[in-house]
Amino acid sequence: MEYLIRLVLLFFAYSFAGWCIEVILKFIQYHRFINRGFFTGPICPIYGSGAVLITITVEILTPYESAYGTTFLISFLLCGLIEYFTSWFMEKRFHARWWDYSTKPMNLHGRVWIGNLILFGIGGVAIIHLINPFLYSIISKIPITAKGILSIVLLGIFAVDYIMTHFILKLVRIGVEKSEADNTEEINREIRLLLSDRSVFHRRFAEAYPEVIYTTNRINARIAAVKAEAERLRQEAEKKVIDTLEPSGMIKNTIISKQSELISRCYDEKTADNDMIQLKAEIEAEKERLSSRPLSKMIP
Numbered sequence: 001m002e003y004l005i006r007l008v009l010l011f012f013a014y015s016f017a018g019w020c021i022e023v024i025l026k027f028i029q030y031h032r033f034i035n036r037g038f039f040t041g042p043i044c045p046i047y048g049s050g051a052v053l054i055t056i057t058v059e060i061l062t063p064y065e066s067a068y069g070t071t072f073l074i075s076f077l078l079c080g081l082i083e084y085f086t087s088w089f090m091e092k093r094f095h096a097r098w099w100d101y102s103t104k105p106m107n108l109h110g111r112v113w114i115g116n117l118i119l120f121g122i123g124g125v126a127i128i129h130l131i132n133p134f135l136y137s138i139i140s141k142i143p144i145t146a147k148g149i150l151s152i153v154l155l156g157i158f159a160v161d162y163i164m165t166h167f168i169l170k171l172v173r174i175g176v177e178k179s180e181a182d183n184t185e186e187i188n189r190e191i192r193l194l195l196s197d198r199s200v201f202h203r204r205f206a207e208a209y210p211e212v213i214y215t216t217n218r219i220n221a222r223i224a225a226v227k228a229e230a231e232r233l234r235q236e237a238e239k240k241v242i243d244t245l246e247p248s249g250m251i252k253n254t255i256i257s258k259q260s261e262l263i264s265r266c267y268d269e270k271t272a273d274n275d276m277i278q279l280k281a282e283i284e285a286e287k288e289r290l291s292s293r294p295l296s297k298m299i300p
Contacts, residue, residue: 002144008151009139010055011048012158014127018047035204038169039161046086050079054124055132068125075124080117087111094173098209168205260287 022036022044037044054075061070088111091097102110139147 002147005144005147005151006136006139007052007055008155009147010132010135011045011052012043012154013048013135014051015043015045015048018044021047034207036208038165038205038208039158040164040204041157041161043158043161046082050075050082050120051127053078053082054127058124058128068129071125071128072121075127076117076121079120079124080112083116083120084108084111094169096172165205172205 019037019042023034026034026036035042039045054071057074057078058066058071061074087097087099097110100110101107101113101116104113104115107113142150
């Protein structure tokens, strides 16, 4: 039981730390305070979940391997999987891309990218070898009863916040599904208007993700059609460029070369009559005359 309580406290500690990191990063980007995360409270569960999973996995493997490199690799993979799956699930569930790394190098479907994965790995090493020991020392000084009560209180607040978030996200999903807009910008405006007309909790959520990209089946189909048309136009333009740049003389030489190959395969001096011999001689003479002409006269 004490081990579970410790994990619960770690979850909330790292979730709060993740929220602080997100707030600082968005303040640097937008120069204003943004209460990040899906939850109203100062918590980003994706950070807490990653930290707890790393802690459990490393503790299981410690008897066999406890090197820094192993911790880095575990953090790299686990946090990458969590971020990818969260992005995929939220997009499928609520028709929105909450973050997009498509413009970043070495990204996977825009859901994760190498820069974040490396930071996850470094963060995992810091968690296991620096932060966790410090937190354990603090947690160990708290009486078990107090830790249990604190865990229950935090879980209760978290459950209430989750319920509120569930209804807000449900409203967002319904708004996106009912939208008749033909582009993401119009949907964004509709969702912001929808949320701004409601409580302060709804308005906070609208401000938490200013870069969110909402999509519908209609928009996805339109994007696919535009991509297909763009590819068709690209292929046509490429063909026209090739046809324009390739000189007629080159085409003629190719034809002549293939005709010569065909003649050599069909012509047999032993069986050829006088007309065939004469025709072959004339062809050879014309080929000689053509090859002796300047290149500029061969290109129209």
